[in-house]
Amino acid sequence: MRKSKTSLIFQAAIDVFSEKGFDKATMDDIAARANVAKGTIYYHFKSKEELFxxxxxxxxxxxxxxxxxxxxxxxxxxxxxxxxxxxxxxxxxxxxxxxxxxxxxxxxxxxxxxxxxxxxxxxxxxxxxxxxxxxxxxxxxxxxxxxxxxxxxxxxxxxxxxxxxxxxxxxxxxxxxxxxxxxxxxxxx
Missing domain, CATH: 1.10.357.10 (Tetracycline Repressor, domain 2)
Structure with missing residues (x-):
C-alpha cells in the first residue's frame, strides 16, 4: 500500500529533526528524505516551524x-x-x-x-x-x-x-x- 505524502513528510521530518536538530534541519533535507518535491512540503506546511x-x-x-x-x-x-x-x-x-x-x-x-x-x-x-x-x-x-x-x-x-x-x-x-x-x-x- 502506498503511503500518503503527508505520512512520508511526517516520518521524514521526524528522522531529519531527530538526526540534525531543528536549527540545522532544512526543508530540502526533509523533502529529500521523503522523496517529494520541496513544494509538496510547502503545500502542506507554510514553514519548518509549522511542520515541527x-x-x-x-x-x-x-x-x-x-x-x-x-x-x-x-x-x-x-x-x-x-x-x-x-x-x-x-x-x-x-x-x-x-x-x-x-x-x-x-x-x-x-x-x-x-x-x-x-x-x-x-x-x-x-x-x-x-x-x-x-x-x-x-x-x-x-x-x-x-x-x-x-x-x-x-x-x-x-x-x-x-x-x-x-x-x-x-x-x-x-x-x-x-x-x-x-x-x-x-x-x-
Whole structure:
C-alpha cells in the first residue's frame, strides 16, 4: 500500500529533526528524505516551524489518546498512575526519534515553547485529574495536582530521554519499576 505524502513528510521530518536538530534541519533535507518535491512540503506546511509544531501536536495527541483509551473508570487512582507511567515509557520506547525531538527541541524559540506547553498541558490535564481523584479519595497526599502531573510526565520523559540519547538498552520493565517506586513510594525507605 502506498503511503500518503503527508505520512512520508511526517516520518521524514521526524528522522531529519531527530538526526540534525531543528536549527540545522532544512526543508530540502526533509523533502529529500521523503522523496517529494520541496513544494509538496510547502503545500502542506507554510514553514519548518509549522511542520515541527504539527509533529509535536500529532505525537502528543497519539500519547494522550493511547493513555486515555486504556484508562478504565473502575481503576483506582494508583492503578491509573501506574498505567500512565507504563504507557509513557512504552510510547517513548516505540517512538524514540519523536521522544528525542520532543524533549530536545521543544524548548527552543519562545513561540515554539508556548505552543508546546499548550499541547503538553492537554496531556498533563489527564494526569492532573487522576491526581485530584486520588487526593479526593484519600489515597494520595494533598499536593498541588498541577505540580504532580508535570513531575510525573517529566520524570518519565527525562528518564526515557536519558537512556535513548545515551544509546543504552531501553529496558521498559526496569524503568517502569524504578519510576513506579519513585512516583508512588518515594525515594526514602
Amino acid at each position: 509544531l504539527f509533529l509535536v501536536e500529532e505525537g502528543m495527541e497519539l500519547l494522550r489518546e493511547g493513555v486515555e483509551s486504556k484508562l478504565i473508570d473502575d481503576m483506582t487512582p494508583r492503578e491509573k498512575i501506574e498505567l500512565i507511567l507504563r504507557e509513557q515509557i512504552a510510547f517513548f520506547g516505540q517512538y524514540r526519534d519523536f521522544c528525542v525531538i520532543l524533549l530536545r527541541e521543544s524548548w527552543g524559540a519562545e513561540d515554539r515553547q508556548l505552543e508546546f506547553r499548550k499541547m503538553l498541558r492537554s496531556y498533563m490535564s489527564v494526569i492532573e485529574k487522576i491526581v485530584q481523584e486520588g487526593i479526593a479519595d484519600g489515597s494520595f497526599h494533598d499536593v498541588t495536582a498541577e505540580n504532580a502531573s508535570s513531575a510525573l510526565f517529566g520524570m518519565g520523559a527525562i528518564a526515557s530521554l536519558h537512556i535513548l540519547l545515551g544509546k543504552g538498552e531501553y529496558n521498559e520493565e526496569g524503568l517502569f519499576a524504578d519510576l513506579k517506586q519513585l512516583a508512588l513510594g518515594g525515594l526514602l525507605k
